[in-house]
Amino acid sequence: MEEGKSPNKATEEFDVIVIGCGLSGLTAAYEILKLDPNINLCLLEAKDRLGGRTLTNDIDIGEGQKASFDLGGQWVASSQPDILEILEELNIETYPQFIDGTKVMQVGHDNVIRTYKSDIPSLGSYWGIIELQLFIWKAERLAKEISIEDPYLWEQAQEYDAMTMETFVKNSARTQGVRDTIQAACRSVIGADLDRVSALFFLAYANSAGGVMKLLMATENGAQELRVKGGTQQISEILADRIGRKNIHLEQPVASISQSDESDLVTVKTLSEMIFRAKHVIVSIPPNCITHIQFSPPLSEDRRLLMENMPVGHLTKFVITYDKTYWREKGFSGEVVSNGGGPLLGCSTGPLSVVYDATNDKNVPALVGFIAGRPGVEWHRQTAAERRSAVLNSLSDCFGPWALQPTSFTEKIWADEEYNGGCPVSFGVPGIMFTFGILRRPHGRIHWCGTETSTHWAGYLSGAVQSGRRAASEVMKLRGKNVIELEKLAFRKPYADQSPPYSLPNLLTPVIVVLAIATAFIAVYFL
Ligand SMILES: Cc1cc2nc3c(=O)[nH]c(=O)nc-3n(C[C@H](O)[C@H](O)[C@H](O)COP(=O)(O)OP(=O)(O)OC[C@H]3O[C@@H](n4cnc5c(N)ncnc54)[C@H](O)[C@@H]3O)c2cc1C
The missing domain is CATH 3.50.50.60 (FAD/NAD(P)-binding domain)
Incomplete structure (x- = not known):
């Protein structure tokens, strides 16, 4: 048959x-x-x-050329033995996600677009960085205690399941830049805003990956570490x-x-x-x-x-091809983390949450990104032309006017996909x-x-x-x-034999050095 x-x-x-x-x-x-x-x-x-x-599609990139890109799941990681074993068995190769260069961040009340080169995100204040780090430490510590097999066995389960992630974040961080950063992460990881997701579910979900940072990073062991040749x-x-x-x-x-x-x-x-x-x-x-x-x-x-x-999350994924990797030439990695900026066209924010370099294994220059969570639903109401224009304008604000001249723009609205109705994952609501x-x-x-x-x-x-x-x-x-x-x-255990994507104390080292110098300065001149 x-x-x-x-x-x-x-x-x-x-x-x-x-x-x-x-x-x-x-x-x-x-x-x-x-x-x-x-x-x-x-x-x-x-x-x-x-x-x-x-879903791997051949995209028309102009001048009669086609190029293959993933419009659904695309990244794998060295901390994911199950998929890596299958890839090896099927003789499918991987290649590293491009991450070198300056990254772009747009978070906080002011919606200012900032850039940074190190591992330390640009939140607009040192206090924001400290708060973000404290939040990550707290979330990592709690996630480690919660078993994904039955999160309700955890002694604080009821308390954390009565709480949305929004409340958990607000209780832990006052800086808007920190809250926006975690919102962008939740939108792109789960496809939903913080106020829809049970804190207990999120922490158990992170546990299954071996930690919160693993979900967020494109470095070794992080969820965005590797791409699959051929899709x-x-x-x-x-x-x-x-x-x-x-x-x-x-x-x-x-x-x-x-x-x-x-x-x-x-x-x-x-x-x-x-x-x-x-x-x-x-x-x-x-x-x-x-x-x-x-x-x-x-x-x-x-x-x-x-x-x-x-319920299932909401992600609209876009892949934009260019005739050159303009961002790399200007020293950018292509990575953007954004709260979307201010309101636009009746939507509460602009369209972007995260963007990455998506240049494929045949070296066709491309960026990939997501309109995710509530902005995803709001932008779904707009026309395709309005979404395209808003995404390109946002990228132009982040990188420069070259972003307005792509060779192709492809979007996949997963909410419209029959027999999935959304993506990337179904998540737990509180209670x-x-x-x-x-x-x-x-x-x-x-x-x-x-x-x-x-x-x-x-x-x-x-x-x-x-x-x-x-x-x-x-x-x-x-x-x-x-x-x-x-x-x-x-029945592998998530935390076995894995190191975190990068050492957390390292993130704080520059902050600690600055604080130490400032303290020494105050001690010498004022005491
Ligand atoms: C945009 C997007 C980005 C993502 N990014 C990543 C990533 O970078 N890395 C990563 O690891 N994961 C990513 N994911 C998630 C990853 O793709 C999924 O975890 C994985 O593909 C799920 O596989 P599955 O078999 O569990 O479910 P599915 O792939 O959903 O398979 C279920 C199948 O059941 C079928 N079905 C539904 N109802 C019926 C019915 N009544 N009768 C018969 N068949 C039915 C569906 O049509 C579907 O084919 C992403 C997903 C999306 C959509």
């Missing part, structure tokens, strides 16, 4: 059905087949393509080749899943009324999509509540985390994967791979296979 074609029979029986052909579902199927090449397995995918939240969607395409395209049915959105005590088969129905049955089902779709499937018997109240209260422990628990013969269910880099490509490995190990263990080696991979 060809990929994308429905089966000829009205009902087919399988050992395992995997629902969803993003990275997690395909990894689950791949690992299952490695343990038992003769297993009778099929995958059902709603879209007409593979890869879910990864990330090819990972799913190559996995599909290895799984066998005949086992994959595209354009088959699953509408209902039912199981009963009378049968050892689970029945899966698609919107096109196709019926598939299997002994085990792995659901790899994001929480916000699970709520659209009818389950019989119904999901437990805990799980229903959790799925309904894990729901007491149900979080159920996320990975099977529902009868139904097992769960998907990056949100991961315990190592949840929300990321690596988390998707880890969760697929875990679901595969659960099913194959039930089928009597030896899964010891797979379990070792699937």
Whole structure:
């Protein structure tokens, strides 16, 4: 049977059905087949393509030329063993994110655009830097105490789950520049503003990555450290080749899943009324999509509540190509962290949150950035031409007028993507985390994967791979296979054998030196 074609029979029986052909579902199927090449397995995918939240497009860059860029997930890191192992297995190479040069920062009440060259962000005041560092230390210390497996086991869980990240940040930092910096980070990491996210969820999420700083950095071990040659969607395409395209049915959105005590088969129905049955089902779709499937018997109240209260973030990703890396020539790295600046066109801020150099492995010069969180929703109401103009003008303010002359401008609004409805991740709102422990628990013969269910880099490509490995190990263990080696991979601990992206005390060293000199100066001249 060809990929994308429905089966000829009205009902087919399988050992395992995997629902969803993003990275997690395909990894689950791949690992299952490695343990038992003769297993009778099929995958059902709603879209007409593979890869879910990864999407590598050939962009028209003018003069008849095309260049390939990631419009979905793109970065990986040396602290992400699951994705790196899969990349190596599939012979896909990585290359470092370009980070050399001056960085741009626009935060604080004054919305002034500042630049900086070292690791110390330009917040407009030394006190801001100290406050940011104190906040990071506090968040790192708390994150380390909270297990992503069940954050509610933490003794302060209730207190922190009753709190939004906004309150947590306001309680910890008075400087607007610090608050704006953390807001920009939350918008780009989760796709939501601080006031929507449970503080407990955010800290547990950071725990799964091995720390808050790992989420933010493009240096070694940080989430933005490495790019994938040829893009990330090819990972799913190559996995599909290895799984066998005949086992994959595209354009088959699953509408209902039912199981009963009378049968050892689970029945899966698609919107096109196709019926598939299997002994085990792995659901790899994001929480916000699970709520659209009818389950019989119904999901437990805990799980229903959790799925309904894990909204998906909002990211519009833009990739802009140029005929030269103008920013590098002027000594810029291409990195911008911004509060968006002042109100614009009826939106509460301008469009930018973060921007990076996106020059691809074929050396096509490009910048990538996000319109994220609330500004993402507000700018979604504007026309494409207005968004493009606002983004280019903002970049021109940051870097110079050359930014207004791109060779192409491409945007991907993930909120409009059917069967995802947003990105990069579904997050926990306050008051729901007491149900979080159920996320990975099977529902009868139904097992769960998907990056949100991961315990190592949840929300990321690596988390998707880890969760697929875990679901595969659960099913194959039930089928009597030896899964010891797979379990070792699937249950790695996030903090094991990893150093932070950079040494935190180093960040404060220049501040401490300045304070020491000032103190010495005061002592000599005034005492
Ligand atoms: C713009 C953007 C930037 C990102 N940046 C990064 C990054 O730089 N680094 C990183 O590591 N991660 C990043 N991510 C996150 C990363 O892409 C995801 O963590 C990962 O791809 C999730 O894989 P998944 O298999 O868990 O889910 P998905 O990829 O969402 O796969 C789920 C699949 O289920 C299908 N589905 C949904 N409903 C149904 C149904 N009813 N029936 C059948 N199928 C269904 C969907 O169509 C989809 O194909 C980013 C994501 C986005 C969108």
